[in-house]
Amino acid sequence: GENVEQHPSTLSVQEGDSAVIKCTYSDSASNYFPWYKQELGKGPQLIIDIRSNVGEKKDQRIAVTLNKTAKHFSLHITETQPEDSAVYFCAAESNTGKLIFGQGTTLQVKP
Amino acid sequence: NAGVTQTPKFRVLKTGQSMTLLCAQDMNHEYMYWYRQDPGMGLRLIHYSVGEGTTAKGEVPDGYNVSRLKKQNFLLGLESAAPSQTSVYFCASSYSTSGSRYNEQFFGPGTRLTVL
Numbered sequence: 001g002e003n004v005e006q007h008p009s010t011l012s013v014q015e016g017d018s019a020v021i022k023c024t025y026s027d028s029a030s031n032y033f034p035w036y037k038q039e040l041g042k043g044p045q046l047i048i049d050i051r052s053n054v055g056e057k058k059d060q061r062i063a064v065t066l067n068k069t070a071k072h073f074s075l076h077i078t079e080t081q082p083e084d085s086a087v088y089f090c091a092a093e094s095n096t097g098k099l100i101f102g103q104g105t106t107l108q109v110k111p
Numbered sequence: 112n113a114g115v116t117q118t119p120k121f122r123v124l125k126t127g128q129s130m131t132l133l134c135a136q137d138m139n140h141e142y143m144y145w146y147r148q149d150p151g152m153g154l155r156l157i158h159y160s161v162g163e164g165t166t167a168k169g170e171v172p173d174g175y176n177v178s179r180l181k182k183q184n185f186l187l188g189l190e191s192a193a194p195s196q197t198s199v200y201f202c203a204s205s206y207s208t209s210g211s212r213y214n215e216q217f218f219g220p221g222t223r224l225t226v227l
Contacts, residue, residue, distance in 0.1 A: 009151065032214070043115070043201050043218030044154070089153060098169070099216065101146075101153040 002027045002094045006102025013080050014110050021105045023090035024072040032093035033073050035064060038104075039086045048075070080109045112137050115219035117202050123225045124192045132187040132222050134202030142205045143185040144169075144216065145177060147198040154201065160185055192226045199223050 003026040013019050025033075031052035036044035050057045050064045050073065057064050061080075066073040077084055087106050091099040118133045134143065141162050146154040156169030160179040174196060176188045185204075189196060203216040 004153075006153070034215070036218075041220070043203075043220050045218065046215045049215070093214070097214075098156060098159065101155075103151055103153040 002030075002092070002100045004090060004092050004100045004102040006090050006105060008105060009103065010106045010108070012108045012110065015080060015082060017080055019077045019080055019084070019107055019109075021075045021088055021090065021107075022072060023074070023092075023102050024070075025092040025100070026071070027092065027094055027100070028071065029095040030092040033064070033066060034091050034099070035062075035075050036089045036091065036101075037086045038089065044089055077107075080107075082109050082111050085109045114138065115202055115204055115217050117200075117219035117222050119222060120220065121223050123227065124189075125227050126193060128192050129188070129190050130192065130224075131189075132200055132202075132224075134185045134187070134204075134219060135183055136185075136202075136204040136217070137183060138204060138206075138217065139182070140204035140206050140217075141182075142207065142214075143179065144203045144205075145175070145185065145187045146201045146203065147171065147196075148201060148221075149198050157187065157200075192224075194226045197224060197226045 006023045034049035037047045038044040061078050063076045087104045090102040115136045144159040145157040155171050158177040160166050163182040166177045178186045200222045202219040205214050205216045
């Protein structure tokens with residue numbers, strides 16, 4: 001069935017460094033790939049998304065890249081700050097319109 | 112706007128007990144979803160609804176039932192709770208699922224359920 005693999009499961013960086021989270025998906029028909037951030041005790045919140053007709057998208061310190069041929073996409077956070085500490089989920093939209101989520105990455109930014 | 116709200120925030124059940132989780136949204140969204148979140152497994156879809164009066168099974172529907180009698184509410188029921196249903200449950204809603212920006216899912220704050 002449809003599957004999204006996310007790596008790493010945990011990531012620790014120093015404040016100011018960059019962080020990269022990678023995801024691969026199995027459904028070649030997927031064409032929408034959102035990223036959600038979940039802060040402690042809260043529900044996930046959309047931070048950036050990308051559609052298959054775009055290879056890269058930036059929004060201030062965050063960017064997402066997509067390689068449809070290889071079926072993988074990545075989240076890049078530059079100049080990390082302590083408030084970036086959270087759990088990040090990638091997702092891919094299945095051919096039935098539902099989102100398939102990755103397992104999540106716990107990012108810790110150390111001051 | 113309150114967005115998506117969930118009731119209750121916490122609940123402890125004994126095996127075999129039943130309960131209903133309530134989700135409400137005030138964004139006039141057509142689509143609503145129930146997920147469960149377990150460590151290392153991400154968010155898994157339990158059931159979803161594409162409009163008032165409709166429901167459909169997701170990835171892990173066994174042991175759960177849902178109802179969408181009103182557009183703004185989506186109820187998740189556990190008829191006979193089991194320890195395997197200990198989890199954090201999230202409700203979400205979206206305008207559409209067309210693969211556009213409009214299918215951004217808005218999540219509630221979650222319900223932490225423990226089944227003893």
